Structures are given as C-alpha cells and as structure tokens.
Amino acid sequence: MAERLLGTVLRHDQEDQTSRPTLGEIGLNHFAPYLMNRVMARWNADIAEELKAHGLTTAKMRALAVLSVSASLTINELSVFAVTEQSTMSRTLEALEEQGYILRRPRAGDLRIRDVSITEEGRAAFDKFWPSMYDSLLKMFDGVTDEEYRAFTAVLHKILVNIRKHDI
Template structure:
C-alpha cells in the first residue's frame, strides 16, 4: 500500500484519502496505517481540505518524490518480468480486463 500510494501521488498529488484508496486499490483502513508510516518517514504530508474540514488531502513531499524515483525502476523491472513472453495485444487486453474488474468491484462517488 505504501508504494502504490507513492505511485499514485507521483501522478495525482494532493488527492483526497478516499480517492487515493480507490486508485491504490486498498481498503481505506489499511491505507490509513500505510499513510501513518509514510508521514512518519517524511514521504507524504496530510492537509485538511480547504473546502471541507472533514476531508484530508495527501501530498508527496520532496523526500517522497526522491524515494519514488529510486524505487520505480525496480517496480518497472518486476512489471516487465511479469509480462515476459506476452505480446502487446494480449497484454493490453489483459490490463483492460483487470481495469474493468476493478471498476466493477470498487464503488466510488467520484
């Protein structure tokens, strides 16, 4: 959950925790614990939403961006290894199917 959170925040920084949970494909309670560790390590920061004091946004810190940049090549390597020997069309169809499945099981209001 921590690495997935860093990956999501590297693309969409400053999103609400509930949105981050959906994009990182993790339960909000699990994400909360992961964010506690990321905050403690100085990789992300939480801020109260400017328009809704009940909501919290999460931002990647400079240290978090550096950590993500160091870890991303290893993630990309693992991703490439997973799809070794699988053609582009088959990979694309597989990923599209997974996205559809995620949309089917992850209900959200945004």
C-alpha cells in the same frame, strides 16, 4: 495440473441457473479469479522482498505510487486506488508523514477532509524503487506482445467496471 477446459465457462445467456458449470468442469487453470490471485500473490511477494531493501512496505509503496501520478487525493480516494483498507491507509500515511514522504493538509472548503500529496522526498523514495517495480513488470509479461498487453489491460478495465463499488 494440466486439466483441459471442457465446455464454456461464461454462460451469460443461460436462464436455467442449474446449468452452471462446476469448478471441476472449468478447472483451476481456467478459473480467472484463481489465476489472478496466484499472479498477484507472486507479484506482491516478489515486490515485498525488494521493498525491504528500500525501507518500504507494500502499503507505503502503493500509496507513493498512486500519489506520484496524482496531484493530491483524500484518504478515501487513496485507499481505493492503492487497494488498501482505510484503517491501514491511515496508519500508513502517519508513517509516511513521519518519514517526510507525504503531506496531509485540511481542504480549504471543508476542514474535515484531508488532502494527501507526495513530497519531493517521497517522490525520490518512489523513484528509487520504480526500476525494481518496472523490472518485475517486464519479468511478469515476458513473451507478451504490446498488443496482447493492451488487450489484457482492456479486459481488466471491463472487469473493474463490472465489480467496482466506487466511482473511481
């Protein structure tokens, strides 16, 4: 699929909504959501294979990754950061707690809220997997300069601000 982009994709200043380009005019190879889905589907598939060798699932890895750089989070916050449905996160946290990888404690000021934190065992499990995760990152960005990587992540942050539903 080596189509060419004909015209402008982002027509922000168009008052006439009928002048939207068609997907055919944009082409899949220039439609950012399609490309992001392909990239993340490949990343997730590659990571899932590696995770099996470490006795982890994608949801567990995401939770441990987020908790490895956070003091503690609520289940809702962790669900947002780990990009996982809250019901899936609750089941994941039960399994991680059984493995001794996380602790869930009621918050002192509000016993309805549970704060989740990583244990030393959980940190060790994540640290064991981190080299595989980082190597996948390097593979994904092979040939990309540090400057391009910084620009790319800056654009992703702008997009996230535009679409996010949470303040975090």
